[in-house]
Amino acid sequence: MAIVKSKNEKYRVWLAHGLLWLFLAMILLPLFMVIAISFRDGNFSSGSLIPENPTLDHWRLALGIAVENSDGSVTQPPFPVLLWLWNSVKVAAVTSVLVLALSTTCAYAFARMAFKGKKILLEGMLIFQMFPAVLALVALYALFDKVGQYIPFLGLNTHGGLIFAYLGGIALHVWTIKGYFETIDKSLEEAAALDGASPWQTFRMILLPLSVPILAVVFILSFIAAITEVPVASILLRDVNQYTLAVGMQQYLYPQNYLWGDFAAAAVLSAIPITLVFILAQRWLVGGLTAGGNKG
Amino acid sequence: MPTSDASTVSTPWLKWFILALVSLIGGYAVVLMYAKGESSFALLTLILVTAGVIIFARKETYAHRYIYPGMAAVVLFIIFPLLYTVSIAFTNYSGSNQLSYERVQQQFLQRTFADDRYQFKFQIYHTDNDKVLLFFSQADKKLISEPVALDQNLQQVSLQATDTPPTGNQAKLMVVTKNRNILSNLAVFTPDGTQLAMSGLRQFAAKTPLYTLAADGESLVNQQTNEQIKPNFDIGFYQAVNPTGEFVGKPMAPGFVVSAGWFNFERILTDEGIQGPFIKIFIWTVIFAGLTVVFTLAVGMVLASVVQWEGLKGKAVYRMLLILPYAVPAFISILIFKGLFNQSFGEINQVIEGLFGIRINWFTDPILAKTMILIVNTWLGYPYIMILCMGLLKSIPADLYEASAIDGANPIQNFFKITFPLMIKPLTPLLIASFAFNFNNFVLIQLLTNGAPDIIGSSTPAGHTDLLVSYTYRIAFEGGGGQDFGLASAIATLIFLMVGGLALLNLKASKNQLA
Numbered sequence: 001m002a003i004v005k006s007k008n009e010k011y012r013v014w015l016a017h018g019l020l021w022l023f024l025a026m027i028l029l030p031l032f033m034v035i036a037i038s039f040r041d042g043n044f045s046s047g048s049l050i051p052e053n054p055t056l057d058h059w060r061l062a063l064g065i066a067v068e069n070s071d072g073s074v075t076q077p078p079f080p081v082l083l084w085l086w087n088s089v090k091v092a093a094v095t096s097v098l099v100l101a102l103s104t105t106c107a108y109a110f111a112r113m114a115f116k117g118k119k120i121l122l123e124g125m126l127i128f129q130m131f132p133a134v135l136a137l138v139a140l141y142a143l144f145d146k147v148g149q150y151i152p153f154l155g156l157n158t159h160g161g162l163i164f165a166y167l168g169g170i171a172l173h174v175w176t177i178k179g180y181f182e183t184i185d186k187s188l189e190e191a192a193a194l195d196g197a198s199p200w201q202t203f204r205m206i207l208l209p210l211s212v213p214i215l216a217v218v219f220i221l222s223f224i225a226a227i228t229e230v231p232v233a234s235i236l237l238r239d240v241n242q243y244t245l246a247v248g249m250q251q252y253l254y255p256q257n258y259l260w261g262d263f264a265a266a267a268v269l270s271a272i273p274i275t276l277v278f279i280l281a282q283r284w285l286v287g288g289l290t291a292g293g294n295k296g
Numbered sequence: 297m298p299t300s301d302a303s304t305v306s307t308p309w310l311k312w313f314i315l316a317l318v319s320l321i322g323g324y325a326v327v328l329m330y331a332k333g334e335s336s337f338a339l340l341t342l343i344l345v346t347a348g349v350i351i352f353a354r355k356e357t358y359a360h361r362y363i364y365p366g367m368a369a370v371v372l373f374i375i376f377p378l379l380y381t382v383s384i385a386f387t388n389y390s391g392s393n394q395l396s397y398e399r400v401q402q403q404f405l406q407r408t409f410a411d412d413r414y415q416f417k418f419q420i421y422h423t424d425n426d427k428v429l430l431f432f433s434q435a436d437k438k439l440i441s442e443p444v445a446l447d448q449n450l451q452q453v454s455l456q457a458t459d460t461p462p463t464g465n466q467a468k469l470m471v472v473t474k475n476r477n478i479l480s481n482l483a484v485f486t487p488d489g490t491q492l493a494m495s496g497l498r499q500f501a502a503k504t505p506l507y508t509l510a511a512d513g514e515s516l517v518n519q520q521t522n523e524q525i526k527p528n529f530d531i532g533f534y535q536a537v538n539p540t541g542e543f544v545g546k547p548m549a550p551g552f553v554v555s556a557g558w559f560n561f562e563r564i565l566t567d568e569g570i571q572g573p574f575i576k577i578f579i580w581t582v583i584f585a586g587l588t589v590v591f592t593l594a595v596g597m598v599l600a601s602v603v604q605w606e607g608l609k610g611k612a613v614y615r616m617l618l619i620l621p622y623a624v625p626a627f628i629s630i631l632i633f634k635g636l637f638n639q640s641f642g643e644i645n646q647v648i649e650g651l652f653g654i655r656i657n658w659f660t661d662p663i664l665a666k667t668m669i670l671i672v673n674t675w676l677g678y679p680y681i682m683i684l685c686m687g688l689l690k691s692i693p694a695d696l697y698e699a700s701a702i703d704g705a706n707p708i709q710n711f712f713k714i715t716f717p718l719m720i721k722p723l724t725p726l727l728i729a730s731f732a733f734n735f736n737n738f739v740l741i742q743l744l745t746n747g748a749p750d751i752i753g754s755s756t757p758a759g760h761t762d763l764l765v766s767y768t769y770r771i772a773f774e775g776g777g778g779q780d781f782g783l784a785s786a787i788a789t790l791i792f793l794m795v796g797g798l799a800l801l802n803l804k805a806s807k808n809q810l811a
Contacts, residue, residue: 012707013607020602024617027675031624033643034632102366109362121367127799128374130729132736134765135788136377138384138772138781143377146337150325168373170366199358228625230739231769246627250743253634260635271628278623279616 038264058265078259081266083241084248085273091159091244092226095166099222100215103170107177108203112189122175129171134231140165141235157238165232169225173218180214181207220281227274245270311352319349333396336383340376344368378792384785385560391779393532393551400552401516401527404534407506409520410495414486414502418494420446420467429462430455430484432492432500439486446475452483472497529554560786569755573767574787576751581763584669585734589727591674596681601715603682604689615686622679630743633672660749662760669761673740677730684726688719725806732798736791741766756780764791 038058040051057067061077068074109115110122133140141156144165148155154164188210189202197205208215227246234247249270252263322345329338348368351360395403416432416439423429427443430453439455440462472479476497484492484500495501507516507525515526515537525548526537532554536545563570603614621629636644637658649655658668696714705713741747747759747766757770764787772784 009607013609016602016605016608020614023599024614027621028617030629030632030636030675031620033636037635037643102369105362106366109359113359113362115357115359121363123803125370126803127796128370128378130732130795130799130802131374131378131792132738132765132795133374133377134736134738134769135791136374136381137769138389138785139377139380140373142380143337143372146329146334165373167369170369174366203362224625228627230627230742235773246625249627249631253631258641260638260641263631263635267628267632271624274625275620275623279619282616282619282623 034264035268037261038268040261040264043259043261058261059269061262062265062269078257078262079248079251079266080241081245081248081269084243084245085270087159087242088227088244088246091162091166092223094159095163095226096219096222098163098167099170099173100219102167103173103177103218104208104211104215105203106170106174107181108207110174111178111181112186112203112207113199122178125171125174129169133165133168137231137235140232144236156236157242158236159242162233162236162244165236166222166226166229169222173222176218177211177214180211184210217281220277224274224278315349315353318345322346322349333398336380340372344371381785382789382792384781385789386555386557387553387782388532388551388556388559389553389781389785390783391781392549393553395550395552397527397529397552397554400534400550403550404507404516404525405505405509408493408503409506410501411504412501414490414492415495416492416500418498418500419461420471421462421464422467423464428467429464431462432484432486433461441484446471446478448478450478450482452485454485455487457487469497527552556782560782563783564786564790567755569753570783573751573754573756573758573762576760577758577762577764577767580666580760581735584666584673584763585731585737587670588673588677588734588737589731591670592677592681592730593723593727595674595678597685597716597719598711599678600682600685600689601711604686618682619679621675622683626676626739627743629676630672630740633668633675634744637668659745662749665745665749665761669740669744672744673734673737676740677734681730684723685719688722689715692718725802728798728802728805732795732802735763735798736765736795737763738765738769742769756783 036051039054039056041053041055041057057075060067061075062081064077064080064082066074066076110118144154144156144161147161147164148158152158153160155161184207188206192202192206193199227244230246233244234250237243237247240248240251249263249267251257252259252266322341326338326342326345329335329341348364351357351364414434416434416437419431419433421429421431423443425443427445429443430441432439432455438458438461440458441453441455444450444453480494482494486492490502492500493503504519506519508519509515510517510524515524516534517524523545524537525534525545526541526543527533528535528543528547531547531551533547533549533551535543535547538544564574565571599618602608603611603618605611608614636642639645639655639657639659642658645655645658656664658664692715696718697710700710700714741761741763745759745761747757747762747770749760751758751760756767757774758767762770768784768787768791771780771787773779
């Protein structure tokens with residue numbers, strides 16, 4: 001490309017590099033600090049960025065291994081972090097599969113079929129997804145209290161109930177998938193229909209296999225959304241062993257039981273897999289984010 | 297080709313059978329719920345089941361079959377809770393008034409008192425095997441049980457009259473205390489059928505209902521004191537009445553739910569302990585959401601422009617590192633900041649103290665707490681705007697910059713004269729959405745400050761850094777304010793209206809763009 005270069009271009013590039021690194025140092029400092037703190041001795045002590053007496057105690061506790069102190073006493077792991085991580089992954093994975101099933105079928109009808117009330121439903125979904133669940137927590141609590149009386153595994157303090165509650169958040173995904181379906185040429189489906197395939201068959205045999213990329217994006221988006229959700233989970237789940245990570249991690253930093261070092265190790269431990277998923281999927285997510293947003 | 301749509305193609309009878317079954321079960325559930333006085337849940341089930349059956353029964357609504365499951369989920373978990381919340385706003389539903397009137401009446405009627413006429417002394421005797429005998433005596437009356445094992449399976453015992461106390465070893469009081477749970481759940485029946493229950497460590501007594509329903513079908517009469525109480529439907533409590541029917545006594549717990557009309561909304565407008573904090577929190581919420589959008593937009597857009605710059609090497613690395621704050625789950629990074637900003641042992645204060653010798657009250661000074669929240673939220677939010685801007689920057693034609701370079705413009709002029717004006721229009725709906733999201737950014741406040749520092753003179757839990765959502769949450773779920781669900785729902789209803797307005801605005805902004 002024949003961009004006209006100004007004379008001080010080189011000087012500007014160096015300035016940009018310098019400023020970017022300065023900015024990055026500032027932005028990433030908290031993350032480095034937490035990693036350092038997770039290796040630091042004790043739960044209160046202060047220290048330099050690189051710990052003087054590095055210890056793996058916090059990591060052992062985070063992994064559920066009891067630690068023997070120098071005075072002979074044994075510290076038990078304060079919280080079942082790995083169980084929480086497993087709970088989170090379980091809830092998020094099942095939620096994402098169900099969200100995918102619900103939103104693809106919806107999106108198919110919205111993209112390919114003509115029916116009454118289509119426009120109202122589509123716009124209605126967009127408006128309703130802006131209302132935060134936090135505001136309806138009292139109602140959600142009452143709802144699951146009632147549901148639990150008839151179907152116990154979907155009641156309060158169950159993962160089934162939590163997964164169920166997350167199924168309401170399909171609106172944006174329906175829009176994203178619908179947008180993708182609309183970019184796929186209809187001629188294949190029309191040919192299949194001529195051969196006598198039912199709409200369900202064309203959907204399952206033709207459209208779905210063609211849409212794997214967007215399905216992956218939606219799966220990851222709803223997976224991350226479910227893992228990082230706090231308010232609904234903290235209202236529905238009551239037992240420490242039922243907690244998801246997002247609910248459980250708060251337990252470390254109560255003023256009366258402040259476990260800063262233990263928290264740091266648990267935080268790094270649980271943030272790593274989620275962050276990795278995000279970074280690996282980032283390339284596709286960026287497309288999904290802008291697609292979902294722009295289509296409004 | 298295998299048919300995956302068996303119910304509509306090959307076996308129509310199966311489809312009708314399933315539909316009939318669903319209607320039956322659904323109908324039964326609706327009747328059951330309605331009978332229990334849960335009319336809103338009955339209505340919800342009725343609507344969902346009817347819609348489902350109609351949609352799957354008729355050929356004309358074939359397309360709707362595809363959207364039914366998804367729409368049912370939206371109705372169940374978004375729209376119903378919304379409407380239910382609005383309906384709670386018009387009631388006195390709260391920690392002290394949780395149950396329906398019928399349930400409270402039932403509870404009062406189930407209350408019993410130990411009737412002195414049927415009070416028995418009670419003793420346990422060991423028998424030869426591990427079993428025990430329960431022995432009851434009252435003046436000259438003596439009753440005894442069969443030999444029974446004292447364990448969780450023991451739930452009721454029938455007594456027989458006897459002339460002499462049993463001969464075995466009398467158990468020590470310790471045995472009674474040890475088995476207290478079993479004994480206190482034990483139903484004991486005398487030969488004439490009266491039910492006795494434990495009333496003390498050494499005593500069993502007959503339990504007779506404390507209240508009986510009066511002739512008017514509402515009032516209850518206390519059998520012990522003959523006092524008459526009556527439900528007061530204005531406040532949702534039973535109260536004692538005098539002979540002329542006026543309420544004179546204290547409200548008696550538990551209360552029941554009654555309609556409160558516009559009372560909760562009136563409180564927001566007129567009650568000083570609520571109106572003051574409400575307005576303060578509302579203003580802060582708007583400022584917070586607005587400043588967050590401005591800061592994240594400024595940082596994100598500048599970074600996007602720099603990172604997309606042709607001459608810069610290592611763009612991919614910068615991009616990845618800059619996105620990191622967005623990639624780390626927010627609930628973890630917010631808690632990390634909570635620890636780092638901690639006033640006594642936080643690393644940030646230690647650094648500042650080392651450098652300048654001052655200690656900053658991040659959590660007790662309102663202005664500083666708000667500053668901290670904005671810093672953290674900008675950290676959390678700029679990568680999202682940056683990602684969006686990077687996508688949009690690609691669509692700006694390069695010859696515009698070419699032309700400006702010929703005219704001798706510097707990068708700063710480029711940014712303000714070309715980049716910003718061209719990007720702000722497509723960004724508008726996204727910024728409105730971002731504003732709406734931050735307007736309701738509950739997780740940030742809940743995890744970082746939980747509203748601290750507190751607003752003084754507020755009659756509900758309220759803090760300087762509370763947003764309307766977290767304020768609502770605390771009114772509903774924090775013990776101190778008595779769990780006022782009605783008031784919380786009234787505030788939530790007001791927020792619904794504002795969010796609805798924002799949503800419509802957003803829809804309009806994005807339509808403008810397509811046009």
